Amino acid sequence: MTRLPSSAIPLLVPLLLLSPNSCSHANSAVLANGFTSTPLQSRPSSTLSFHDHWQRHAFLPRGGSQDIASPLASTSLSSTSTSIESDVGPALNVISKDNWDLLSARGKAALSRLILYDLSSGHNGQKHVYGDWPDAGVEDEEKRLLAEQIADLDGSYPGGLPAYLRKAKDLLQESADGTNPFAEFEASVPEGESLSYTDPHANAHTGMTFNEAEQAGLTGIGDTAFVLVAGGLGERLGYSGIKLSLETNLLTNRSYLEVYARYIQAMQRMAHLKTGKDHIRIPLVIMTSDDTDPLTRKLLEESDNFGFDDGQVIIVKQDKVAALSNGNAGLSMKSQWVVETKPHGHGDVHHLLYREGLVDKWYNEGKKHVIFLQDTNALVINSVLPTLGVSIAKGFHMNSICIPRLAGEAAGAIARLEHKTDPEKSLVINVEYNQLDPLLSSQGDRKGDVSDPSTGYSPYPGNANNIVLEMGAYAKTLNGEDKGVVIEFVNPKYKDETRTEFKKPTRLECMMQDIPKLFQKEMGSEANIGFTMFDRWFTFSPAKNSLDAGVEDASKGGKAPGTMSSAESDKYIQNQRKLKMAGVNMDVTEEEDLVPIAGIPVTPGPRIILCPGFAITQQEVMQKIEGGKITKRSSLVLEGEDLKVKNLDLDGALVIRAGHDCDVTVDGLVVRNKGYEMEEIPDGDNVPEEVAIRGYTMSKHEVLEIIINEPGKYHIGEDGEIERLE
Numbered sequence: 001m002t003r004l005p006s007s008a009i010p011l012l013v014p015l016l017l018l019s020p021n022s023c024s025h026a027n028s029a030v031l032a033n034g035f036t037s038t039p040l041q042s043r044p045s046s047t048l049s050f051h052d053h054w055q056r057h058a059f060l061p062r063g064g065s066q067d068i069a070s071p072l073a074s075t076s077l078s079s080t081s082t083s084i085e086s087d088v089g090p091a092l093n094v095i096s097k098d099n100w101d102l103l104s105a106r107g108k109a110a111l112s113r114l115i116l117y118d119l120s121s122g123h124n125g126q127k128h129v130y131g132d133w134p135d136a137g138v139e140d141e142e143k144r145l146l147a148e149q150i151a152d153l154d155g156s157y158p159g160g161l162p163a164y165l166r167k168a169k170d171l172l173q174e175s176a177d178g179t180n181p182f183a184e185f186e187a188s189v190p191e192g193e194s195l196s197y198t199d200p201h202a203n204a205h206t207g208m209t210f211n212e213a214e215q216a217g218l219t220g221i222g223d224t225a226f227v228l229v230a231g232g233l234g235e236r237l238g239y240s241g242i243k244l245s246l247e248t249n250l251l252t253n254r255s256y257l258e259v260y261a262r263y264i265q266a267m268q269r270m271a272h273l274k275t276g277k278d279h280i281r282i283p284l285v286i287m288t289s290d291d292t293d294p295l296t297r298k299l300l301e302e303s304d305n306f307g308f309d310d311g312q313v314i315i316v317k318q319d320k321v322a323a324l325s326n327g328n329a330g331l332s333m334k335s336q337w338v339v340e341t342k343p344h345g346h347g348d349v350h351h352l353l354y355r356e357g358l359v360d361k362w363y364n365e366g367k368k369h370v371i372f373l374q375d376t377n378a379l380v381i382n383s384v385l386p387t388l389g390v391s392i393a394k395g396f397h398m399n400s401i402c403i404p405r406l407a408g409e410a411a412g413a414i415a416r417l418e419h420k421t422d423p424e425k426s427l428v429i430n431v432e433y434n435q436l437d438p439l440l441s442s443q444g445d446r447k448g449d450v451s452d453p454s455t456g457y458s459p460y461p462g463n464a465n466n467i468v469l470e471m472g473a474y475a476k477t478l479n480g481e482d483k484g485v486v487i488e489f490v491n492p493k494y495k496d497e498t499r500t501e502f503k504k505p506t507r508l509e510c511m512m513q514d515i516p517k518l519f520q521k522e523m524g525s526e527a528n529i530g531f532t533m534f535d536r537w538f539t540f541s542p543a544k545n546s547l548d549a550g551v552e553d554a555s556k557g558g559k560a561p562g563t564m565s566s567a568e569s570d571k572y573i574q575n576q577r578k579l580k581m582a583g584v585n586m587d588v589t590e591e592e593d594l595v596p597i598a599g600i601p602v603t604p605g606p607r608i609i610l611c612p613g614f615a616i617t618q619q620e621v622m623q624k625i626e627g628g629k630i631t632k633r634s635s636l637v638l639e640g641e642d643l644k645v646k647n648l649d650l651d652g653a654l655v656i657r658a659g660h661d662c663d664v665t666v667d668g669l670v671v672r673n674k675g676y677e678m679e680e681i682p683d684g685d686n687v688p689e690e691v692a693i694r695g696y697t698m699s700k701h702e703v704l705e706i707i708i709n710e711p712g713k714y715h716i717g718e719d720g721e722i723e724r725l726e
Helices: 050-057 074-085 089-094 105-121 140-155 160-177 210-218 256-275 293-302 348-355 358-364 378-394 433-441 471-478 516-526 547-555 564-581 618-624
Strands: 030-033 185-188 192-194 224-229 284-288 313-317 320-322 324-326 333-335 341-343 369-374 398-403 413-419 427-431 462-470 488-490 501-506 529-533 595-597 600-602 607-610 635-639 643-646 649-651 653-658 662-667 670-672 676-680 696-700 704-708 712-716 722-724
Touching: 089 105, 105 140, 105 160, 140 160, 160 320, 160 488, 185 433, 210 378, 210 618, 224 256, 224 348, 256 284, 256 293, 256 378, 284 293, 284 348, 293 313, 313 348, 348 358, 348 471, 358 471, 369 378, 369 471, 378 398, 378 462, 378 529, 378 564, 413 433, 413 462, 427 433, 427 516, 427 529, 462 471, 471 516, 547 564, 547 600, 564 600, 564 607, 564 618, 618 643, 635 643, 643 653, 653 662, 662 704
Parallel strands: 192 529, 224 284, 224 369, 284 313, 398 529, 607 635, 635 653, 643 662, 649 670, 653 704, 662 712
Antiparallel strands: 030 488, 185 413, 320 341, 324 501, 369 462, 398 462, 413 427, 595 600, 676 696, 712 722
């Protein structure tokens, strides 16, 4: 979609703040209502002028846009720009006429707005940006570039850069004052579902089994859309590329993006087979950033879109926001001529989906749910179907995928916040860990964030930041006043107790999981928001930390180092558990069995990958696997929708892949070979960073590989010979 033309200058809109009471807690975050906005893309029958557009919606959008042309007429935009630029007197009081004439029309307009805002605030907090320019003829190009950057920042935020700075200043003041955003609420455990893959019995409180939830989810698979939030690079992992390109495991070498793509395609294929409707397509939206957009597009292009049809994958790009250097919301400068910018947060995704018109489009096409995933947690695909099933069965408008949470753990928790005076303001939402303890300490027994003695975990489920939204309620919410712009917050790191100076620049942030605030605003008490909780081994092992950070965590007794190696190991372990439950004689790695490789405790094996093309449900695994035994040193990869494996005897490495309409039965196969071996990288070896972040390589000495792509019916016996039956 096309950006707002450069001459268009966003108008200021009022700031809406929560009305929290004061609290002395030093770590309390401060929240504020975001500015509202509206899409620029034209609807099929709409040709609005700027004036009509403003009258109808009263707000302008934020965020990058891509493929759909704007309907805004250049004449009306030019008049808007002219009206703003006409009041340039204050600017010419601080910038010489010769310097002013260097700038483009959009640069002049944005800089005028910044200077007017600064003078009206009475603080001159931005004078370091514009107040000390050398004479014309010195660094002229740098002046132009600065003005253009200010215009970019001004045009990409609802209400413009002055609105951003005004909001930031208010929030920073509340942060310094220790204002408590939850002073008017009391927390309680919300309604939700707790499912166990290995327990066939229904939860006593909620009444669903894992299989029941999965089967309910299957009824809605063709009516879904996926959104993948992928705006960050892998720098925290020690990787300079995009995280989506990292290999999830060394058995298949498939990247995170390919794993998600294959899962969505397996769901789509199952929808075809169950409904007979081959036209069903499950769309995937990827939210990128300036950092990740080119590399994401390149990865898709080089991989032929991982098998998706043309137009099935849609990319929306978010903008960065200005960094702030102090409590007066002064712009942080990387140099005299460059404003420092930072990511705004994955909360941008909701407004971007709104402005692209995607949710309305999906809703009109009959899609019922949209599923949001994070970029480097491959285990989450296990929980998509049962969570969808719970959403369908319980009519949840929003359903958060959760895990058991240790009391005091540095992870957000899902809580029901009951408003003390107005029930319509009550909501179910993520509460960050540094807010949860002071909130719980102010109510009830005042014990704070403590464990339930019966479980050893906090009664508040841990938020894994993957959610399922019901499309109708989501569309209604996005078309409400805020247009998907979620509430923002600031989280400055102060140098000392005076809370006046920052250790490093901060910015306004927003989070995807804060969408319940908009649900509550648009739907009140009708908003039905819950959670579905799974065992950690089943759904949560993100790769987010460098090898060094993981080693340090493990040396201190940490159980979740969050490295590429621990994520890979956990993938193998969850498949061990699945095959063990299906009746295979094999070891399942427990905590005491882990062995250190490059300082990270990982499974000694067996290493197993069950591809989405083999099974996406528990029922499929139970039906396709029968008996057999696998040694600890073995490696196994299975892929194929009609592949069945009986009485496998594996000591080594085995890969079986079968294409669509290939009915393959493996019965009694015996495999003996050298197999695969993990080898730690010696200290000082010069290896690519994508290898170094694991700390080891996999030597593939010997493997039996069986690949069948010709449709038909096949049998494979003890000796591994392929016999075609039909």
